[in-house]
Every structure is written in C-alpha cells, then in structure tokens.
C-alpha cells in the first residue's frame with residue numbers, strides 16, 4: 457500500500473515542495489515544518505494525523521495562503537499559492553461565524569461578496585444539506601455548538617471551493633454529534649467529488665474518512681508516511697458502524713497508531 | 723427614597739431652608755416653569771446644557787470614531803496618536819478648562835471644546851481597541867471566501883469593533899455629562915449648572931434640588947437612549 461500505487465496520474469492537484477516554516481527568529485525561533493513534500497489528486501480525501509504541535513495547522517495554513525513558507529512552495533493546479541482565495545474553503549476548530557449576520561447571511565457570505573446572482577438559492581441548498589434551513593433567520597448565537605459548526609461548513613461549501621481545508625473541525629463536538637457530522641461531510645464529499653484536507657487528532661476518524669492518511673513526525677514536522685485506505689469509498693453502502701468493525705479497518709488503525717507511537721519513543 | 727426625604731423634612735430634624743420638602747420643590751418647579759428664573763427659563767437652561775453636551779460629544783464621536791478605527795487598523799497611525807490619547811485620558815478636564823476659557827472665552831466655545839476633549843480620548847481609545855480585538859480567525863474566514871481588504875473592513879472589522887465603539891460612546895457620554903455640569907458650575911451665564919450656582923447665592927435650596935433632579939433625569943434619559951441604540955445595533959453583545 458505504498459503511496460505511489462494510488463492513482464499515479466494527476467497526483468499534483470496540490471503539491472507541497474520542500475515546504476519549511478520557521479516561526480520567529482534567533483534563539484526563540486521554532487522550526488515548525490522541515491522540507492515537507494506532499495502531493496495529491498483532485499477528489500482525494502486526505503487526512504493528516506500526527507502528535508500535537510507537529511505542524512499540521514501550519515501545513516494547512518500554507519495551503520490556505522494565510523502563511524508564507526520560509527522556503528519551498530505550495531501550489532494548487534500548478535499555480536503557486538500566494539495568498540488566500542475562494543477556491544480554497546476553510547473550516548477551523550472554532551466555527552468563527554459572523555454574529556451580526558443571520559444564519560442565511562452567514563451561509564451566503566462568500567457568493568454575496570462576489571456579487572453572484574444566485575446567492576439565496578445556493579445558501580438554501582447548503583443550509584438544507586446541513587439541516588439548518590429552518591434556522592435561516594436566526595442568529596449564530598441561537599444555535600448549539602454542533603449547529604454552529606455545521607453552519608461554518610455550509611458557509612465554506614457555499615463559496616464553491618475546489619478544495620475544502622478542515623482543521624480539526626469536529627474536535628469540539630460530543631461523540632454522537634461528531635459521528636453524525638462525519639457521515640454528513642462524507643456524503644457531501646461523495647456527492648460533489650470535491651477534494652478535502654482534513655486534520656484530526658483521531659486516528660480512527662482519519663482511517664475511515666480518508667482515502668489516504670498522512671502521518672507527520674513530531675516537530676519539526678515532516679511527512680513520515682502515507683497510507684492509502686479504501687474504507688472511505690465503501691462508507692456509502694456500509695456506513696460508519698460497519699466499517700469500524702471490519703478487521704482490515706482495525707489493522708490499518710493499529711498500523712497508523714503504532715507509527716505514531718514509534719516516533720514518540722525516538 | 724422620596725418617602726424618606728418627605729419624612730425627614732416633615733419631622734423637622736433638618737431645617738426647611740437646608741432641605742426643602744418635596745412639596746416645596748414641586749411648588750418651586752411650577753413657579754419657575756410659569757415665571758422663569760431670574761430672566762431665564764428652565765427649558766432654556768436645560769437646553770443650553772444639553773446643547774453644549776451634544777455639540778461637544780457629537781463632535782468627539784464624529785472625529786474620534788473614525789480616527790480610533792484608523793488607529794486600530796494602522797500600526798503607524800496608532801503609534802503616532804496613541805501617546806497623545808494616553809496622556810489626555812487620565813487628566814481631569816477641569817484642570818485645563820481655565821486655559822480654554824482664556825483662549826476661547828467663557829461662552830459656548832470653551833465649553834464645547836472642553837467636552838470634546840473629555841469625550842475624545844475615551845472614544846478614540848475604545849474604537850482603536852475595538853478594531854485591535856477583531857478575531858484573526860474571522861478575518862481569515864473572510865479572506866478565504868474571497869473578500870477584498872475593503873470588504874473585510876466593512877463586513878468584518880467594523881461590525882466586530884461595534885460593541886466596543888458603542889461602549890466607548892456610552893462611557894464618554896457619561897463623562898461629558900458630568901464635565902458639562904461642573905464647567906457650568908465654574909463659569910457660565912446659563913445652563914442647569916449655572917442655575918445651581920446662582921440659586922446657591924440666594925440660598926434657594928429648593929431650586930438647587932430641582933436642578934439636580936432634572937440633571938439626574940436628563941443624564942439617565944441620554945444614557946438610556948444610547949443603551950437602546952446599543953441593544954438594537956449590537957444584539958450579539960456578549961454572545962459569541
């Protein structure tokens with residue numbers, strides 16, 4: 457299951473080429489990323505795991521365009537990333553909603569900025585998808601934590617990005633809500649064929665959601681291994697529950713976990 | 723409180739001249755409304771006070787909010803102006819009032835200037851802090867949805883700063899209100915503060931109490947109007 461065996465063509469939809477990031481200068485400098493190389497194809501669901509502080513968020517920020525690598529470059533469809541852009545939607549661990557806007561206005565914010573004519577229709581589509589249509593006239597502070605995060609996802613999707621970047625989007629949710637959101641997200645991914653980069657602390661989540669699990673080393677962050685996974689493509693028929701009890705799933709999960717454990721010891 | 727006041731005056735514990743009864747004050751009010759006070763009217767005086775207040779405060783808001791927002795946005799502007807604001811803020815306005823009177827006379831000019839200087843640093847500091855406290859995450863979300871710098875300013879920075887700006891305005895109004903009355907007590911030819919000083923020279927304690935009551939109600943009313951505006955404009959305050 458080496459990385460090269462997974463769809464060898466079109467692997468450079470996104471490319472990280474020797475990306476290093478150093479925060480600060482002098483003695484207090486922190487080397488967060490050290491020559492990280494990674495590329496993947498359109499339509500992939502890439503899950504990134506690794507010990508806390510290894511540079512997962514940093515890696516995502518360079519692709520989002522919020523952070524310029526100290527050296528190396530990140531490109532999307534062959535174009536070097538210079539800054540944030542609407543073709544890359546982001547969802548953070550906190551929903552970061554706009555409390556002065558209604559739920560509908562939050563969802564339609566992206567298209568409205570660009571003066572699209574079908575703002576309302578698009579907002580409706582995505583609000584219905586995440587089950588918030590009834591709450592369209594409410595304000596974000598009237599929603600529960602899980603609903604707020606669903607709205608953040610709807611807002612990102614409403615901008616019709618080519619790629620969705622998610623940094624521990626379900627980290628703050630309870631187990632039940634979390635599972636439901638995983639199913640929803642997965643359904644959207646299967647239907648739209650969109651590319652997703654998903655950072656998580658949960659190896660289990662990574663193994664059943666992703667088409668590929670990327671394992672990072674402790675700081676300075678490097679890409680240690682990439683494991684192709686097949687469960688993401690099967691979830692449609694079987695659902696999360698069935699996948700979780702599949703022996704192959706358990707074996708893959710253990711493999712990733714032991715990789716992370718080994719790194720902790722060295 | 724009214725009952726206590728009444729009881730105190732009726733029982734005769736305090737002399738009537740020093741503490742007039744509520745009825746005395748009511749009578750004085752009726753008389754002043756009918757006949758005026760020493761060639762001036764109660765409404766005229768009240769209006770002088772409120773007019774000065776609104777002129778000084780309004781100017782301070784008009785200049786202070788944009789300037790504060792700009793300071794919050796631009797590090798250079800913030801650094802250039804911040805120390806002036808920090809210097810002005812702790813100064814009691816009355817300490818430099820005498821200079822303003824020497825420069826601008828005892829008329830409305832010096833008082834409006836005084837109120838401007840009272841409210842201005844408060845408003846500027848609050849507005850700048852409002853902009854600086856904007857969540858970086860919200861800005862990143864807007865950027866990733868394709869917002870331009872101008873759109874971010876309008877749709878994210880300004881609404882995020884609004885709660886602090888409005889708090890600043892409320893604090894500044896209260897400060898300006900107490901300053902306007904003090905200024906009128908010191909040097910004025912009309913206004914409710916002037917009425918208090920004038921009445922004190924004639925030992926008209928009923929008039930003094932009347933003025934204090936009106937001042938209290940006016941202050942409350944103005945603060946209440948700003949609070950109403952606050953609740954309508956920033957309904958999300960404290961939530962999220």
Ligand SMILES: Nc1ncnc2c1ncn2[C@@H]1O[C@H](COP(=O)(O)OP(=O)(O)OP(=O)(O)O)[C@@H](O)[C@H]1O
Nearest residue numbers: 479480486488507508509510511512513514515675
């Ligand atoms: N703005 C910053 N300034 C200085 N150092 C930073 C900054 N952001 C992150 N770091 C450092 O860089 C390293 C990587 O941080 P990063 O947030 O990318 O890790 P992470 O893998 O996302 O961690 P977690 O799983 O805990 O979210 C950490 O050691 C952190 O202390």
Ligand SMILES: [Mg+2]
Nearest residue numbers: 512513514623
């Ligand atoms: Mg992180």
